[in-house]
Amino acid sequence: MFIPQNISKPTKEEQQAALQSYEALISALDNINEPNPEIEIEETRKRVRIPLSALKLLAKILKETGQGKLVSIVPVATEVTTQAAAEMLGCSRPHIVKLLETGQIKFTKVGRHRRIKYEDIVSYKQQMKEEQERLISQIMDVDEKEGLYDL
Numbered sequence: 001m002f003i004p005q006n007i008s009k010p011t012k013e014e015q016q017a018a019l020q021s022y023e024a025l026i027s028a029l030d031n032i033n034e035p036n037p038e039i040e041i042e043e044t045r046k047r048v049r050i051p052l053s054a055l056k057l058l059a060k061i062l063k064e065t066g067q068g069k070l071v072s073i074v075p076v077a078t079e080v081t082t083q084a085a086a087e088m089l090g091c092s093r094p095h096i097v098k099l100l101e102t103g104q105i106k107f108t109k110v111g112r113h114r115r116i117k118y119e120d121i122v123s124y125k126q127q128m129k130e131e132q133e134r135l136i137s138q139i140m141d142v143d144e145k146e147g148l149y150d151l
Helices: 012-029 052-066 082-089 093-101 118-145
Strands: 038-041 046-049 108-110 113-117
Touching: 012 052, 082 093, 082 113, 082 118, 093 113, 113 118
Parallel strands: none
Antiparallel strands: 038 046, 108 113
């Protein structure tokens, strides 16, 4: 998996704080009806309007951090190298190049270098997951008809 250089695994203290914050934020989100609620930063008494979607994203970040996972936010329009794409998909760089050259994943060229939109990699990964699920279901159906698979 592609991991940017500037993030590190959360400490135990950070995990604990993230879990507590996550629980408090989730319970608060249940009571928010505005699209841009105002929150107050207790230490500075400063009030800030934050889109509800950003608060929901923050809750997800806190949950993952609380579980000790590395978290990174990547803008959807970000372009990555073939090596980074390979790491994201768990395959080799030559395999990614083959996918690009056969048109299975869109890309652009910057000089001699191929660049792939992050969203296109995520989309390809989702398509592959759906195809795997379809094939597994198909195999189960055949096994069922042959009497090899019990419901």
